[in-house]
Each structure stands twice: as structure tokens, then as C-alpha cells.
Amino acid sequence: MKKNGLIIAIDGPAAVGKSTMGKLIARELDFLYIDTGAIYRAITWKVLKNNINVSDENIISNLVSDTCITIEKVDCKSLNDYCHIFVDGEDITEEIRNPKIDQNVSQIARLPKIRKQLIYLQRKLAEKGNIVMEGRDIGSVILPQSDIKFYFTASEEERIKRRYKELIDKGYSIDYEEVKKQIIQRDKIDSKRKSAPLIKAKDAILIDSTEKSIEEVKDNILKIIKKYRECREKTN
Ligand code: CDP
Numbered sequence: 660m661k662k663n664g665l666i667i668a669i670d671g672p673a674a675v676g677k678s679t680m681g682k683l684i685a686r687e688l689d690f691l692y693i694d695t696g697a698i699y700r701a702i703t704w705k706v707l708k709n710n711i712n713v714s715d716e717n718i719i720s721n722l723v724s725d726t727c728i729t730i731e732k733v734d735c736k737s738l739n740d741y742c743h744i745f746v747d748g749e750d751i752t753e754e755i756r757n758p759k760i761d762q763n764v765s766q767i768a769r770l771p772k773i774r775k776q777l778i779y780l781q782r783k784l785a786e787k788g789n790i791v792m793e794g795r796d797i798g799s800v801i802l803p804q805s806d807i808k809f810y811f812t813a814s815e816e817e818r819i820k821r822r823y824k825e826l827i828d829k830g831y832s833i834d835y836e837e838v839k840k841q842i843i844q845r846d847k848i849d850s851k852r853k854s855a856p857l858i859k860a861k862d863a864i865l866i867d868s869t870e871k872s873i874e875e876v877k878d879n880i881l882k883i884i885k886k887y888r889e890c891r892e893k894t895n
Pocket of ligand 1: 672673674675677678695696697699700764765766768769793794795796797845846849
């Protein structure tokens with residue numbers, strides 16, 4: 660365990676269940692939960708709001724420098740409201756889940772200058788420890804010193820089904836084929852980009868959630884964390 664508390668990293672492709680599991684684990688351990696995808700989504704929200712071209716790296720970089728992003732624990736009982744994200748003081752937690760953000764976020768997240776700027780914020784948020792941080796490059800780039808790294812996977816079909824249901828439940832009218840297209844395209848951009856692509860860190864534990872219930876996955880992860888803590892206590 661690090662001096663400042665435990666750091667748990669979760670990486671994986673789109674709609675694999677990182678957020679649900681990350682929040683459940685954080686709640687169970689009373690840790691802070693940081694969804695780094697929400698940070699990229701927040702920037703995308705501001706870029707679209709200002710009608711900026713998603714490939715204009717310099718203008719987006721200036722916008723990032725001029726943006727204050729904060730994440731706050733709001734309601735620990737509710738998974739939906741566990742943490743809220745604010746851009747320049749405005750709560751945009753709901754808005755960043757709009758399919759329009761899904762369509763554009765990976766175009767912005769692939770820009771090296773923007774990724775570099777956001778490293779500092781993500782590391783700063785993790786400084787105090789006792790956190791679960793999830794994204795695409797947490798175990799590989801942002802926090803390679805994490806105590807435990809998980810890499811989540813699930814079949815493409817399962818992930819598309821989950822995201823489709825999530826969006827329909829939220830009241831968006833979107834068709835299945837559109838969700839499928841967006842997920843496939845996002846995964847492709849995220850894993851093929853030059854700067855911090857989505858990869859499984861060598862020392863990450865693979866968690867395949869296809870055909871597994873949320874409870875099963877959660878129990879398995881908590882068992883791994885418990886064992887890690889016990890082992891650390893003995894050796895410290
Ligand atoms: O929830 P979902 O898995 O669909 O996506 P997300 O975690 O909210 O991430 C949205 C997008 O942000 C991803 O598709 C990536 O393009 C980008 N992202 C990234 O590049 N690096 C991260 N650490 C987290 C997200």
C-alpha cells in the first residue's frame with residue numbers, strides 16, 4: 660500500500676462496466692471514485708458548446724487551459740449520483756452521457772497535446788490515495804504505480820447491448836445499430852491512437868464480465884483487494 664493510501668486502476672474498452680463496478684468498489688471501500696472518461700467527455704461538451712472543430716488541437720488546448728474541471732462526491736447511496744462533474748462550476752454530469760458526446764469524444768481524446776494537459780489533473784486528483792480511478796490508460800500511463808490494476812473485458816455484443824439499454828433507460832431515442840457503430844468506432848480510435856492507446860498493462864488482472872452478474876464480478880474484485888491488503892499488512 661502506498662504511503663497515501665491504496666490506488667486501484669481500472670481500464671478497458673467502451674461500455675464494459677467500468678463505471679458501475681468502479682463506483683460499487685469505491686462505495687464498498689469508502690474510496691473516492693474518479694471516472695477519467697468523464698473528464699474527456701467534459702472537454703468534449705465544452706468544445707461542442709463553443710462550436711470548435713474536434714480536430715483543432717491548438718484551440719482545444721487553449722480551451723483546456725481555460726477550463727476548471729472538478730469532481731465531487733454527492734450522494735454515496737445512489738450509484739447514478741455518486742460523483743458529479745463540474746465544468747467552470749456548472750454541473751454537467753447528465754449532459755456528458757448524451758450520444759452526441761459519444762460520437763465526438765474519441766476524436767478529442769486522441770489529441771496528444773490534450774492528453775498531456777490532462778495528465779496533471781488526473782494525477783493531482785489521485786494524490787491523496789484511497790481512490791478507484793478508471794479509464795483507458797490509468798494502469799499504463801497515468802498511475803503506473805497503482806497498487807492493483809484491473810483490465811475489464813466483455814464481448815462486443817454484450818457491451819453494445821448494455822450501452823443500448825442504458826441509453827434507452829435514460830430516455831434517449833437511439834437505435835441499436837447506431838450504438839453499435841459508435842462503440843466499434845470509439846474502440847478502434849482509442850486502441851489505435853499513438854498517444855496512450857487503450858492497452859492492458861502487463862501487470863493488470865484481466866476481468867471478463869461476459870455472462871457474469873454485477874455481484875459476481877464485484878465479489879471477485881473485493882476478494883482480490885482484500886487479499887492484497889492482508890498481504891501488505893503482513894509485509895509492512
Ligand atoms: O463509459 P464508456 O466506457 O463508454 O466511455 P468513457 O470511459 O466515458 O470514455 C469516453 C472516451 O474518453 C473514451 O472512448 C476515450 O476516447 C476517452 N478516454 C481516454 O482516452 N482515456 C481515458 N483515460 C478515459 C477516457
